[in-house]
């Protein structure tokens with residue numbers, strides 16, 4: 001049956017949609033920033049395809065399908081009751097179940113979860129896999145908390161969230177502050193409450209109980225595969241290059257590892273207190289031991305490795321490099337940092353983190369001709385491997401590390417090609433920002449049209 005639609009009462013261009021978001025959701029600055037960055041790429045698409053405007057695709061895309069905000073009470077080791085706020089934004093399910101990580105960090109609020117969920121829609125579309133977009137988390141600070149406290153918090157969080165999840169409905173994973181330990185506690189509580197061993201309800205699981213090889217490494221590895229593709233497009237590679245990585249969490253550790261494996265020298269990494277520089281190249285096993293085993297601070301590297309230098313505070317982007325991989329958090333690489341990087345001869349920047357580069361910094365880097373890989377494309381390897389984990393769970397299968405890594409590399413190469421093709425088609429050859437936004441949007445928008453007005 002063909003559904004007849006009345007003409008749209010007025011033309012809704014991207015600026016109108018953006019103004020409406022600002023009015024409707026005041027104070028959600030990160031969400032405004034993420035939406036603006038996508039919307040400004042879409043003008044040529046809307047001009048060529050007026051039916052998207054006619055069917056109000058932009059307005060529908062910018063409004064989450066469902067937003068959950070809930071109380072998370074728990075008891076600390078001293079017996080005191082604590083109360084945090086939990087979130088899950090189920091943004092768009094056009095392409096599949098909502099998919100996106102959980103972030104536990106004191107800065108988490110609804111605007112941050114919405115920015116992350118919005119980005120996730122397009123990122124997930126770019127992977128070519130059947131996953132919608134969502135994100136969640138809590139304003140809980142896991143730093144300094146005992147294992148018992150982390151477990152009780154995760155159990156309380158899942159006691160509320162479980163009713164909204166399911167392998168065909170909504171499938172969370174990790175993000176800042178949520179790694180293998182937290183996913184384990186969350187999965188255990190889901191299993192206990194539902195009495196179902198539903199492996200596909202969470203990703204990032206342990207290898208003994210439904211996890212996938214390479215999921216831990218995937219975001220960092222994928223980011224470096226993407227950088228390699230961008231450099232190869234220019235007839236270059238990573239061999240011998242000086243690399244700086246911000247952060248020293250999951251994404252940063254494995255981005256640094258893969259860059260090293262491909263012949264680069266990783267000279268600096270950071271955490272939220274400061275950064276370490278080691279001109280001879282960082283000992284990545286030592287960093288991994290400090291951050292993953294001891295759960296310590298990056299400054300401990302310079303205490304053990306006396307040839308290294310620790311800089312308290314300051315910006316890791318002051319260290320000259322030819323490849324910069326921001327892998328910590330949003331808006332960590334600003335205009336000043338971009339200028340410093342350009343002065344130091346940076347050739348490529350790829351976002352391992354979500355929206356780590358401010359809009360002005362992105363503009364400076366693109367205008368200077370730096371190969372710039374936006375997070376939607378460059379860090380999509382994590383969620384892509386999560387989707388591969390879901391596929392293995394559905395088939396009660398387990399692939400080897402090598403097979404999974406090859407699939408990840410192929411997916412990243414595919415995303416790179418998709419971005420270039422879309423950028424070329426819409427008059428911005430070589431621009432990965434435009435390419436990622438347009439290609440992700442068109443796929444989701446066309447599917448929303450197929451599904452009718454819902």
Ligand code: NDP
Pocket residue numbers: 101174175176177178219246247248249250251252270271272273327328329330332352353354379380382383
């Ligand atoms: P982790 O919690 O493992 O690591 C985060 C790292 O960033 C830590 O080193 C942390 O330092 C540092 N950091 C956090 N906040 C700040 C800050 N305000 N200033 C400086 N450093 C900071 O998180 P992930 O590695 O998982 O995530 C990092 C980024 O990658 C996030 O943007 C996330 O959304 C994105 N991402 C993650 C994916 C994944 O699979 N994990 C997938 C795709 C994107 P400290 O210990 O001092 O807090």
